[in-house]
Amino acid sequence: MFEKEQAGFNFLKSKDVYAILDGDTSFRSDALDEEVSLPYQSGPKLVEVLNKFGIDASYGSSSRWMYVEALLEHCIENNRVSDMLAYFFNLARFQKEFSGLTPEEIKRRHAVIVEGAIAAINSILFFGGHELRCFGNNYVITSVDDVPAMSIPSINTIDRSYIKDMANRAQEDIELGNFDSALTKARTLLEEVFCWAIERKGERPSSSGDVGKMFSQVKCLYNIHADKTMDRRICDLVNGLNKIVDSIGQMRNKQGDAHGVGASRVNIEDYHARLAVNAAANVADFVLSVVHRAERDRH
Template identity: 25%
Template structure:
């Protein structure tokens, strides 16, 4: 692709490749030249990855030396300091590097990721990864992604069950899924099960309400509600747990159906 450049010369791990990209930009910040071949390859990989939303703005918007240098000069406008440009790069790469190092993740994240990925990598799992990435850097966006995750899972289940849902909102979607999966409280007589399943419905309903009130999908007034990362983490974790429960229940139902046909 590029004369004298081999992709095999780049580091193997995603974290090391991200650090390599950071060093390329640091070189430009100190009035060096851009290693265009390596920059192009690494930028393309990250732009196509699930980490796209947390890439530094300079990576998302700049393709070559001229645009990178123009961006970095703007960052340090007024001071002309290469140190200011360098510090900006370090700060801009922090969310990406934290993500690749596995920081800000709980033990449950991997379990949920595995379940969602096996169900639908391109749709459901991609939304989950977006929610995880935003918990600490963009709490409002994380809450919106948490609701989107549950909506996506419910619609996938209803599509597979050949059930119509039209423009239903999240509570209605979940109510239909609950009936399909025998998870509606009214479908059980044991009080403990009724209470637990009623609690599940309350969690889903309140996640929808939370997103409408403080997510990033709607504008707010002069005194907006401030969302802390811990609030976003709670919303995302609840959505991930509910999504996993729904998927595992659907999978068990399908397995029982298949055994009945055998």
């Protein structure tokens, strides 16, 4: 399934798609009653993006579309196409274009332009029977007749390498200015580790999507409770995990890309995003250790 999903992104390999992503092609927005486009990406800027995504590149005589194609190919190989698209669609890229506008107008125009860009890409993919769809900050290529249902993938193996990789990818999002995507990854990391821990006990995770409820389920299954027999300082530390999990879940719901924008959206800085990512990684590592200890004791 993974290889099939990645192969689907090959349908994005088109100069017409590249021209939309790098800001060369404009498209009509009925909501704004004007021609709009994604922010223009110069050749040096695209090289900078390539470098940030781990590609050793330098500015030369290549056409701009060739840089976008090289980036897409790299991201397909490394399962990072969603990160790539999140970069091109990220609000931070629009700072110059939206200068002087009110926050409300910035949010409105950004949402409309990104929606229009995806529609413009789909007008190209349509003739091949395919469509780019967005679920939160995850992008997939599907048949135009498919009605996919996004769900948390079944995680067979959770280890420290997995946690580190997810945290590193979130930190890369922060370097690229994609704070929304970083918060989504922080929340997803908690969700996947909690689901894994619950399934190791033969139970089904809460279907509500509330990471706080999932964490409560984990604590109950593994007896992670602060009680009177524990040192007060340890009790305080364990109780503090509840606040961390709840805060990351709420930040993601209000700030993260999975639920769009709204009146309750909060503004964060890069250090806030780093704090959320690091905190999520620490909680995930703690739960991983608890599960391993419980399984060792059982055997």
